[in-house]
Amino acid sequence: MLPPVSRLTQRDDFAAVIRNGRRSGRSLVVAHLLAPPADADREPDGVGTAARTQVGFVVSKAVGGAVVRHRVARRLRHLMRERIDQLPPGTRLVVRALPRSATASSEQLGVDVDRALRTALNPSSRR
Numbered sequence: 365m366l367p368p369v370s371r372l373t374q375r376d377d378f379a380a381v382i383r384n385g386r387r388s389g390r391s392l393v394v395a396h397l398l399a400p401p402a403d404a405d406r407e408p409d410g411v412g413t414a415a416r417t418q419v420g421f422v423v424s425k426a427v428g429g430a431v432v433r434h435r436v437a438r439r440l441r442h443l444m445r446e447r448i449d450q451l452p453p454g455t456r457l458v459v460r461a462l463p464r465s466a467t468a469s470s471e472q473l474g475v476d477v478d479r480a481l482r483t484a485l486n487p488s489s490r491r
């Protein structure tokens with residue numbers, strides 16, 4: 365489970381990441397990644413603070429009923445818990461599950477999440 369400080373929960377935050385972030389689509393998931401600005405680790409007074417990486421999930425009704433959606437969300441949270449350290453501090457990420465994710469194995473989801481993250485972090489790498 366992701367710690368509460370690492371969860372993206374506010375609607376405006378989701379909208380900002382989706383609107384302004386880099387998009388990387390795969391067959392099971394779409395990742396929207398918003399990297400922090402260069403001066404994100406500084407407060408206005410110049411004191412450095414630890415920027416937190418935050419992750420949010422979107423699993424719509426197109427994926428399935430409530431039980432299926434919650435299962436997919438739990439599997440994605442578990443996968444991201446293991447991968448959150450790979451993201452630069454202060455990064456905000458939204459992972460959107462596509463309908464095919466309902467029938468995919470955790471391994472397949474993991475491969476798609478890894479590929480989506482790799483592409484979102486480095487747009488020049490397409491594989």
